[in-house]
Amino acid sequence: MRTVMKLAILVLLAVPALARSDDDARRQFDRDAGHYVQVMVADPYLELHLGPGRRYPVFHVIARGEPIQILYRRTDWFKVRDEHDREGWARRDDMAETLLATGDKLPLESTAHRDLDAYPWEAGGQTGNFGGGNVNSVYLNYALNPTFAAELGGENALGSTANSELVLLGVAYTPRPDWLIAPFVDAGTGLIRILPKAGSSVPAEPRDTLGYYGVGAKWHLTQRFLVRADYRSYAISTKRDQNKDRNEWKAGFAFFF
Amino acid sequence: MESRLRVLLLIVAALALGGCSLWPFQHPARTPAQAADADDGSNAPVVEPQVTRRQVHETKIRNSNFEFGGSLGLLDIEDFGTNGVGSARLVYHITEDFFAEGVYGESRLGLTSYERLSGTRLLPDARRKVRFYTLDLGYDVFPGEVYVGKRRTFNSAFYLVGGVGGTQFGGDSGFTLTAGAGYRLILNDWMAAHLDVRDHLLNTSMLGPTRSTHNLESTLGVTVFF
Numbered sequence: 001m002r003t004v005m006k007l008a009i010l011v012l013l014a015v016p017a018l019a020r021s022d023d024d025a026r027r028q029f030d031r032d033a034g035h036y037v038q039v040m041v042a043d044p045y046l047e048l049h050l051g052p053g054r055r056y057p058v059f060h061v062i063a064r065g066e067p068i069q070i071l072y073r074r075t076d077w078f079k080v081r082d083e084h085d086r087e088g089w090a091r092r093d094d095m096a097e098t099l100l101a102t103g104d105k106l107p108l109e110s111t112a113h114r115d116l117d118a119y120p121w122e123a124g125g126q127t128g129n130f131g132g133g134n135v136n137s138v139y140l141n142y143a144l145n146p147t148f149a150a151e152l153g154g155e156n157a158l159g160s161t162a163n164s165e166l167v168l169l170g171v172a173y174t175p176r177p178d179w180l181i182a183p184f185v186d187a188g189t190g191l192i193r194i195l196p197k198a199g200s201s202v203p204a205e206p207r208d209t210l211g212y213y214g215v216g217a218k219w220h221l222t223q224r225f226l227v228r229a230d231y232r233s234y235a236i237s238t239k240r241d242q243n244k245d246r247n248e249w250k251a252g253f254a255f256f257f
Numbered sequence: 258m259e260s261r262l263r264v265l266l267l268i269v270a271a272l273a274l275g276g277c278s279l280w281p282f283q284h285p286a287r288t289p290a291q292a293a294d295a296d297d298g299s300n301a302p303v304v305e306p307q308v309t310r311r312q313v314h315e316t317k318i319r320n321s322n323f324e325f326g327g328s329l330g331l332l333d334i335e336d337f338g339t340n341g342v343g344s345a346r347l348v349y350h351i352t353e354d355f356f357a358e359g360v361y362g363e364s365r366l367g368l369t370s371y372e373r374l375s376g377t378r379l380l381p382d383a384r385r386k387v388r389f390y391t392l393d394l395g396y397d398v399f400p401g402e403v404y405v406g407k408r409r410t411f412n413s414a415f416y417l418v419g420g421v422g423g424t425q426f427g428g429d430s431g432f433t434l435t436a437g438a439g440y441r442l443i444l445n446d447w448m449a450a451h452l453d454v455r456d457h458l459l460n461t462s463m464l465g466p467t468r469s470t471h472n473l474e475s476t477l478g479v480t481v482f483f
Contacts, residue, residue, distance in 0.1 A: 037318055051412040051443075053353040053400050072319040072446070074482075075353050079446070123349070125357065125392035127421040134432035136392060136421050138359070156390075156423050158432040197429060225351045253394050255351040257322065 028085045029069060036069040036081075039098035039106050046098070048088025052077035060086055068098070111223055113178055114256055116143050124228055124254025131246040133159025139168075139254075146177050151186065161200035165193045170212070180220055184230075187213040192236055203240075210236040214248075224256040321447070324348035326480025328362075328451065334387065334426070335470035338367030342387075342474055348395075358393040358418065362474075366426060369464070379464070384428040389457065391435045393420030403442060412443040418455070427463045434458040437474075451478040 045061040052074045062068060062082050068090075071079040076092040098106050109118035122141045129135060139153035148171060155166040170188015189211050196204055216230025229251035236244045325347050332342035344362030351357060364387040372379055395418040403411045415438065422433040437455030444450060457472040 050402060051400060053397070055400050056402075056412070070318050072321045074321050075350050077353060078318070123357075125359070125420075127392070134421075136390075136423055136432070138392060158423055158430060163430050222352060225355060252392075253357060255349065255357060257349065 027083070029081060029083050032069060032081075036071060037100075037106075038067055038069050039095075039100055041066050041068065042099045042105075043094065043097045046080075046090055046094055048080070048082075048086070048090060049077075050088065052079070052089045054091070056089065060088055070095075114223065116146060119224060119256035121257050122149065122254055123257065124226075124252055126228065126230075126250040126252030128248065128250025128252075130155070130157040130164070130248040130250075131159065133157055135248060135250060137166075137250060137252075141172060147174055148172070149174070151188065153190075160197075162194050162196045164195065166210070167191050168212070174218070181217050182220070183215070183217045185213070185215050186230070186232075187211075192234075206239075208236050208238050210234050218254070226254050226256075228252060228254045321482045322350045323483050324350070324356075324449065324480040325483065326449075326451070326478055328453065328476035328478030330453075330474060330476030330478075332362075332364045332387070333473040334364070334366060335472055336369050336464055338369075340365050340367050340387075342476065344476065344478075346478070346480070348480065354397050356395045356397075356416075358391075358395055358420070360389075360391045360393070360422075362389050363387065364389075380427055385426075387424065387426040389422060389424040389433065391420050391422030391433065391455075391457075393418040393435060395439075397441075414441045414443075415439075416441065418453075422457070424457060424459050427461075429461075429463060431459045431461060447482045449480050449482065451476075451480060453478065 041062050041064050044064050046068070047058045048060040048062065049056040050059050060082075066082060068080045068082050071081055071087070073079070077089045078092065078095050079087060080090050080095075081087045092108065093111075095106055096108050100106060109115035120143045122139075122143070124139055126137045126139075127135065128137075135155055135157040137153055137155040139151055141149040141151035143149045151168075151170050151172050153166075153168040153170070155164075155168065157164040157166070168188055168190035170186050170190075172184050172186035174182050174184040176182055189209065191207055192210050193207050194204070212232050212234045214230050214232030216228060219227040219229075221227060230249070232248045234246040234248065236246065238244060326345070328342075328344045328346065330342055331339050333339045342362055342364040344360050346358055346360040348356050348358045366380065366385040366387060369379060371377075395416050397414040397416045399415040401413050401415075403413045405411065417436075417438050419436045420434075422435055424431055424433045435455050435457050437453060439451055439453040442450045453474070453476050455474045455476075457474060458469060459472070460467055460469050462468075
């Protein structure tokens with residue numbers, strides 16, 4: 001019994017000792033060297049927050065000249081690790097002042113305007129009115145250059161007599177994307193499927209083609225977050241040799257990514 | 258990406274080393290002895306300074322703004338009882354405060370009190386499926402920290418969401434407004450747990466004249482950041 005106790009005490013004493021020597025030899029910072037982008041603090045200090053937001057408190061500051069690894073980025077915050085394996089969140093604007101091994105500043109996207117290299121995509125959701133009924137829409141657009149974008153959209157019109165599903169492909173032209181409220185025009189084509197509601201007199205249309213043109217405006221709330229409102233006119237060519245026109249207006253939120 | 262970059266850097270290094278040997282002004286202090294060494298092609302390995310430049314544009318820092326996951330819970334449908342609900346969601350964190358979210362969910366209509374008492378069926382089973390989607394905008398009202406035990410700390414946030422959507426049930430579909438609140442517990446760098454309560458407000462004329470109904474959904478979910 002006594003030997004067992006002695007052994008147990010030995011083991012208990014040995015574990016923390018082993019753990020400590022392990023820590024000294026194997027810092028995560030060293031193990032991950034080369035895996036992450038490493039920069040040096042160039043400001044007098046760099047504040048680390050507990051979470052990715054200004055409302056999370058600062059719990060540590062890293063002094064000038066100390067190296068840090070950039071683990072990943074969430075919105076405008078970077079999760080970083082210092083030499084002592086302390087991890088925290090640093091603000092984008094502060095990270096812009098850190099230096100690479102070459103002595104250059106960490107190259108980050110511009111904040112003066114939308115950086116197309118960093119954020120070529122725009123996605124959004126809108127709601128409004130389509131031919132007298134409600135409509136919900138989502139879209140994804142890709143900037144071909146600062147003014148032209150290719151746009152893919154999906155809409156679900158929920159009317160009182162029929163519901164419709166639309167798939168749209170078009171081009172949007174924003175002549176002055178740098179304006180706070182930037183007007184645009186768009187045009188495109190697509191498919192519509194009209195599903196009459198039970199008991200309504202609307203004839204079932206399996207699938208029709210349509211064309212549209214529209215005008216709208218994007219109001220940039222932040223560099224990557226915007227409100228978008230637009231009006232569109234649709235011409236639907238039905239199988240019964242009878243074109244139908246529908247007007248639509250909608251508004252919603254979108255973001256660049 | 259990592260290994261490609263390494264190869265790229267090696268190529269850059271090799272080119273730079275080769276290039277340096279072509280520029281005599283890089284070696285103004287070359288002694289005749291060294292020159293002779295180089296000329297007769299003997300093994301003298303000249304240590305060149307490291308001249309590669311790290312191209313950080315190439316090693317883009319990983320962005321982790323999207324969240325994708327699923328939830329399970331209960332959906333209370335006015336007149337049709339409470340039933341299980343399953344949903345999938347895609348979230349994009351636009352700023353530290355705001356996020357955009359798309360949700361698709363499915364549930365089933367239960368029996369109305371009338372059906373249970375009379376034994377008749379107002380709707381066939383095939384028309385009892387409920388499908389819905391919502392497009393929401395969310396705002397992290399109270400970001401914070403949670404302490405679990407002595408050593409564990411998790412970031413968390415209490416958030417509000419509101420949006421629009423469509424609900425299909427009983428063979429019909431209608432425009433839906435949603436509003437709710439949720440709680441996000443960030444378990445590690447890539448995973449979060451959610452607790453959500455949403456009200457789906459929609460007009461229906463399925464049982465009598467058109468009226469607006471409130472349908473409460475409470476779910477527990479897990480999402481993965483990417």
